[in-house]
Amino acid sequence: MKLMKKLSWFFKLEKRRYIIGILALSLVSLVNLIPPRVIGQVIDEIAGRSLPQQELVYNLLLLTASAFVMYGLRYLWRLYILGTANHLGRILRFRLFEQFTLMSPSFYQKFRTGDLMAHATNDINAVVSVAGGGVMSAVDASITALVTLITMFFLLDWRLTVIAILPLPFLSWGTGLIGRRNHESFKAAQEAFSDLNNTVQESVAGIKVTKSFGYQAAESRSFAATNQEVYRKNVLAAKYNSLFDPLVLVFIGLSYTLTLLFGGIFITQGQFTVGELVTFITYLDMLVWPLQAMGYLFNISQRGLVSYERIELLLAQESDVKEAAQPLPAAKNGRLDYAIQRFSYDAGQETLHDIHFSLEKGQTLGIVGQTGSGKTTLLRLLLRERDIQEGAIYLDGQDIRRYRLADLRRLIGYVPQEQILFALSIRDNIRFANPELTDRQIMEAARLCGVYEDIKAMPEGLDTVIGERGLSLSGGQKQRLAMSRALITKPEILILDDSLSAVDAKTEHEILENLKTERDGKTTIITAHRLSALVHADLILVMEDGRIKERGTHQALLAQGGWYAATYQNQQLAESLEEGTHEKTSDL
Template sequence: MKNLFYLNKYILNYKWHFLTGTLFVAISVVFGIFPAQYIRNSFDKVEEVIQLYQKGNAIDYTSIGSVLAWYAAVIVGASLLKGAFTFFMRQTIIVASRRIEYDLKNEIFNHYLLLDQGFYRSNSTGDLMNRISEDVSRVRMYIGPAVMYGINVFITLAIVIPIMYSISPKLTVYVLLPLPVLSFLIYKVSRRINERSEAVQRKLSDLSTLAQETFSGIRVIKAFSKEHFFTDLFSEESADYSRINERLYRVNALFMPLVMFLIGLSTLITVYIGGLETLSGNLTTGNIAEFILYVNMLTWPVTSIGWVTSIVQRAEASQKRINEFLQTKPNISNPTKESFEFKGKIEFREVTFIYPDSGVKALDKVSFVIEPGSTVGIVGKTGTGKSTIAALILRQYDPTEGIVLADDRDLRTINLENYRKAIGAVPQDSYLFSDSLFNNIGFGLDTAEEEIIYTSAELADLADNIKDFPLAYQTRVGERGITLSGGQKQRTALARAIARNPVLYILDDCLSAVDTETEDRILKNLRSLTENTTAVIISHRISSVKDADQILVLDQGKIIEQGTHEQLIAKGGLYAELYIQQTQSANVEADLN
């Protein structure tokens, strides 16, 4: 259980809940004993009356009725109090487990947010979700029901068995014989149920993933007319899920019959051995009734031992998985709380970067300087390291070799939160949240003001599109912005960056889905914005960067050309070649139109 020791800090936080819950368990067990004892007294009293009647003695029925009524009142009252304290027990221990579940989920979620980009490249979203949902739920079952029933078992056995033994050691031994067997069998059945439950969960995860990917990629599916293919695929997966569920139900079907059989066996032994002892004069009929109630009191606690053991095993495995992530240290973290005011200067000195998960060298000895207030364009073919430069400027990664500086300070030594707040980044994949356009544009602001949102949309050439939507800025964009076109998503992401009024813009191929005319309008707007700010424009289009103060041409992770548009055209190198190709393509398109 060493992995579960991690939860001790939470248990200590709610120690009074658990201590009070333990007290309530003990009280509920004590009140559970009273009905058995008074039922014994009732049977014995009735037997006494029968014997008096058989001997022809006078019977005071009023007195007997009063005694039996008192016994009935005690039995009912004790049962009600037992129920009340059982309720209090659940309101303390189970409530504490729910609060610990809440705290643990928040801890995991907050830790996820601290982890760097490399972590998310090497771990799937489904696995992250399972650890914060399924695994935490299993851990909660250990903290709540397993702890509660564990305490209940211990207290019940500690109180009831000595009472039974004091009445009849022989009957106690016989009655308890099936219970360890019951506990062992329940443990074995529970393990099989858990194994098959896990298989069901894994299959359900696969089924959910397939459904999510299908709905997310519905445009592509319809474009390629693959609806029937995915219908058949989902049917196959559903059939597999159904077959695995059937195997689980077959094992589940054994559970209650097994429990009822062994409970019945204990009851039969109680009646048979108790009857023999009664005939021998060692016990009364009231003792037999009392023992039957004690057997019923012990059955569930003893049965739950196997179930609790299984829960603990599952919780141990789940907490181990949770601990793996909680013990993962972020490679990128905020090194200081010292305030940092970014002015806009970026410098790369002999920077080499190799992606840790794939081993691909993205940059090789790259050096350049971006002066405050200047615009730098970065062009090159696909896979030449353009987006890697953006990631390093944002410090999503640290360079393998070399150094990245912000205002002549090593990026690894400055307040990362202050630094990133001064940047407006628009990545290649324009991720939008399932929220309104207004909130998506104002995402980077502490307080979203209408004037800022509207102005940003205008500058991103998005305002006219938004006016055409029935709900305008309150239009919800759907998951990942699925209700918008590619160009609209990119312009919304651009408006989000503009709204921050940053010191540094990083535009990573963020206009690839818009036409050249729209691109020209947006770039003109951006030039008016970036007169006093720094801008890094990454693009495969020469038209996006030709007006930049400095253009870097990348090839195989190296800067092979550097200069203004006119200088690079005059050199006749790769930049000039790309420019000619794109100019010819544009001319051909114009002729066709």
């Protein structure tokens, strides 16, 4: 089978455990032949009135012993086959998670979060079912069928055996016909489950927005439509799946009919005994399970194959950002040089063009500009979330593509526009990069970022659990906690991507003053809409449509009288008016 071949690497890895399990399963099939044979002999002896008490006791002990042996053997094969299959699930989950951590942002634009969750749960479970129940069904069905047919053929009557199995080739043809439809229906059902998973994930993540717009009813209708489609596709898959067992029973029923008809003829002719016919029918009944097992195997193999191909598709994805073939042994902070001729996302419209500037180690760079001007893209290229098509970024005289990704990113503390906080305590969020950090170090980082008093005011302090994505915190608290997490590692390069937009001007000024004192000799890069945050920067870039429109210090840019000067004056005027309004309100 195709999937079994694909999983051959795992079977080789766990061959010892599978061999033990298969041996135990094979012995079960052999021991399982004993009870029908014993029962048939007892029936013949009872019919002939020649069953001594001693032989009856012996037969009862033999039946009891075979039952205990089968109990022990069944425990073994379940442990070594079904138990080992769970190891496959652990390996695949780890491979997928590791793949997710290595992928660049373009991967997450291509694959939705709900899809990835479905791959890591439902698809893996389907594959594990094949490695466990599938292997069991294949081995048990094959051995049981083979041993039973040989016993029927050689120990009972070969003619009746041939007659009894005449309907089975037609059964094989029927299951193959259903199987092709089954494969397509399973594939559609798995894809529908991914859509459902993604819908639920997005709905839960955006529940605040949904409620704020009063969109609950429409969202419920949308979910109901998706849910109905999943139901419809799973029902279709279940319909094809449910055809297997009735098909098996129809052809087995024909086998029973032929057996009773010709078995009765052989008995009347004195060529067969009643006990032998009972034994034969019991063996024939034992063939029902192998045939049903093959149908079950076919079903889960189809589902498993679809799921494994979906997993393979994910594992085959390659990151846009490649490690250097011969990376430098270490990365260190130094002069930062941008020399970008051109950069665009996915061969689309140019995002950056002709970006050239330098920043000495320990200096502060400010980047401003309207939304969509390319500010965040400049920062992400330094983090190597993407690579430049034409040009390069140099750190300490070396193209950053020559550094190992881990070494480069270890130098950088990054606070993005959208803060990602985890459903953990404040302590665990701040010391995320190093769980060994002390509470004293955590509170020092919180003090630098102006969130120290907020934490102290919380009933449980550092032990406060903030909820998923910081649900229980204000926007300003989220930003300052995220900044604390970045600062606590004492990065050589700190990137603040509009990370103070949710705090007031006074708090922003205090934080920036703390950073100026704390980060002496270290490089800081800040993007901001509030230009007062950049007055002390050593170099300020004004971005427009992916180009540098203006550059210089705060004073130099004011002297130029361009966009920066006009925007700064407007912001100062707005702040003055706001302060005046506040003072009048206080007097009242």
